[in-house]
Amino acid sequence: xxxxxxxxxxxxxxxxxxxxxxxxxxxxxxxxxxKSTASDAALTAAFTVNNAxxxxxxxxxxxxxxxxxxxxxxxxxxxxxxxxSNVATLFxxxxxxxxxxxxxxxxxxxxxxxxIGTAATVYYRIAASVGSSVPTVYSExxxxxxxxxxxxxxYPMVYVPGAYQGWSPGADNGRLYSYGFNSVYQGIVRIKDxxxxxxxxxxxxxxxxxxxxxxxLTKTGNNYAGALNASGGNFSVLAGVYAMTxxxxxxxxxxxxxxxxGLIGSATPTxxxxxxxxxxxxxxxxxxxxxxxxxxEIKFRANDDWALNYGSNSNDxxxxxxxxxxxITSAGSYLIRFDPVKLTYTVKKN
Numbered sequence: 001x002x003x004x005x006x007x008x009x010x011x012x013x014x015x016x017x018x019x020x021x022x023x024x025x026x027x028x029x030x031x032x033x034x035k036s037t038a039s040d041a042a043l044t045a046a047f048t049v050n051n052a053x054x055x056x057x058x059x060x061x062x063x064x065x066x067x068x069x070x071x072x073x074x075x076x077x078x079x080x081x082x083x084x085s086n087v088a089t090l091f092x093x094x095x096x097x098x099x100x101x102x103x104x105x106x107x108x109x110x111x112x113x114x115x116i117g118t119a120a121t122v123y124y125r126i127a128a129s130v131g132s133s134v135p136t137v138y139s140e141x142x143x144x145x146x147x148x149x150x151x152x153x154x155y156p157m158v159y160v161p162g163a164y165q166g167w168s169p170g171a172d173n174g175r176l177y178s179y180g181f182n183s184v185y186q187g188i189v190r191i192k193d194x195x196x197x198x199x200x201x202x203x204x205x206x207x208x209x210x211x212x213x214x215x216x217l218t219k220t221g222n223n224y225a226g227a228l229n230a231s232g233g234n235f236s237v238l239a240g241v242y243a244m245t246x247x248x249x250x251x252x253x254x255x256x257x258x259x260x261x262g263l264i265g266s267a268t269p270t271x272x273x274x275x276x277x278x279x280x281x282x283x284x285x286x287x288x289x290x291x292x293x294x295x296x297e298i299k300f301r302a303n304d305d306w307a308l309n310y311g312s313n314s315n316d317x318x319x320x321x322x323x324x325x326x327x328i329t330s331a332g333s334y335l336i337r338f339d340p341v342k343l344t345y346t347v348k349k350n
Contacts, residue, residue, distance in 0.1 A: 049149050052103030059097040063128035063137050070094065074127045077105075079112045081123045081141055086112055109148040111179060115342070119145045152283050158185045158246060161212075162201025162234075163193035170207030176246055177282045183249035187282040188258060192239040200234035203246055203253065213251070222257035259302040261287045261338060264309075267296030267328040275304050278338065286339040290350070293334050297325035300338050300345070310343065319343040 063071050075090045075098055076083065088108055090100040105122070114120035126139040155177035161169040168174075176185035191199045203213040214232030217224040224237055228251040235253070241260040246253050262275025268291065269276060278287040278300075287300075300319070302308040311323030319338075326347065328334070333350040 047102060047106070047146050047149065049103075049106075049151055052101065052106065052151070054102045055099040056102060056105060057097070057099045058126075060126050060139065062096060065130055065134065065137070069130040072129050073098070074129075075100070075124065076127055077108065077122055077124045079114070079120070079122065081143070083123065083125070083141070103151070105146060106148055106151055107153050109146060110151065110153055113342075114148050116148050116150050119147045121145055155179060155283060156181060156185070158248065159204040159207055160187075160189050160191075160201050160244070161204055161209075162191060162199060163196075164191050164199050164201070164239075169204040169209060169212075173279065174201075175282055176203075176244060179285075183247055185246045185248065186244065188241060188243050188280040190241045190260065190277070190280070191237055192241075197239055198236050199239050200236045202234055203228060205248065213253075215253075217253070217255070224253075224255040226253050227251055228253055259308065259340070260304070261300060261302055261340065262304065263289055263291065263298055263336065264301045265296060265298035265325060265328075267293040267298050275301055278336075281337075284337070285341070286337050288335065288337040290333065290335050292332070293328050294331045296328055298328060298336075298347075299323075299325055300340075302340075310338075310340070310345075312345070317344055317346060319345055 058075055060073065063073075065071070072092060072094055073096070074092045076087055077090060078085070078087045080086065090104065091098045109120050109122070110116075112120075121143050122145075123141050123143045125141045128137045128139075157178070158176050159169045159171075160174040160176060161167050161171070162174065165171045165173050174189055176187040176189075178185050191201060193199045205211055211230065213228035213230055214234050215226050215229040216232070217226040217235055217237065219237075224242075226235070228246070228248070237255060238257075240257045242255040243258045244253070244255045260277070261280075262277045264270075264272060264275045266272060276289065276291060278289045280286075281288050300310045308321075310319040310321060312318060312326050313320050313323045315324075315326060320343075326345075328347070330349075335346075335348045335350055337346045339345070
């Protein structure tokens with residue numbers, strides 16, 4: 001049988017400047033299934049939000065299947081060299097070249113939880129296919145380092161209107177996000193209406209009441225589960241903060257009661273007496289608050305109790321359980337973000 005060959009030539013981060021008609025295409029990387037040669041050069045433009053619409057350019061030689069065929073090529077990327085998980089297809093084409101935006105690559109890096117400002121390695125390859133009856137051919141895997149920048153990812157959303165937020169489908173509080181850009185939507189929602197021990201809500205696919213799902217839930221411990229029903233009544237749960245998962249294809253819903261985070265300290269409006277609730281920003285996957293502070297100190301505390309609290313022993317953006325108070329040196333309006341998974345925080349004066 002004639003040996004199948006596929007070579008991949010990639011010009012990484014060829015920047016298409018709005019004010020310039022020519023493209024910058026470097027470095028160039030080539031590879032084949034059995035052997036590879038590679039040349040690499042420094043990037044000529046920064047991987048930054050200002051270049052989000054710039055192009056990452058790819059080109060390759062035709063795959064040889066040993067017979068005349070119409071070949072489809074896909075550019076696959078992954079955070080792991082084995083491509084065993086988190087494989088994303090940047091584009092599919094029947095041409096021998098293609099491109100993707102810097103912003104799209106950055107979105108992938110953030111969705112894979114690579115930290116902002118730290119270089120991350122991305123693995124990529126070309127997959128060539130002529131149909132389901134013939135095995136797909138892959139080029140050799142190559143890698144490149146990119147440094148993610150801060151950006152809000154526009155994940156697909158569904159909405160959680162309820163008594164806790166005035167039954168408003170478009171409100172900021174009450175949104176779930178499809179982090180995998182598929183049928184599964186997730187988020188953390190504070191479902192408390194302030195008056196009752198239980199709270200009611202529905203799921204809406206758009207920020208309006210044109211369509212919505214309701215139904216009944218089965219409670220097991222701190223967990224609820226049920227089905228989405230277009231003609232169902234309001235869902236009802238005990239008032240609390242919930243990690244919620246909705247699958248709009250399988251028409252399922254699941255909720256687990258989780259920690260409710262707030263800010264406390266001498267710099268806050270209520271001092272050390274009580275917490276000021278934070279808001280969960282599902283797009284950033286972290287808790288945040290815009291708040292007027294005075295000079296003093298703050299900590300992050302869960303569930304209005306000291307059993308779980310975080311401070312910073314070095315005041316460097318990293319957190320430790322029961323760590324030192326975080327100083328606020330001057331009064332003003334602050335945007336504060338807190339990630340209880342990565343144990344990081346930011347304090348920015350507006």
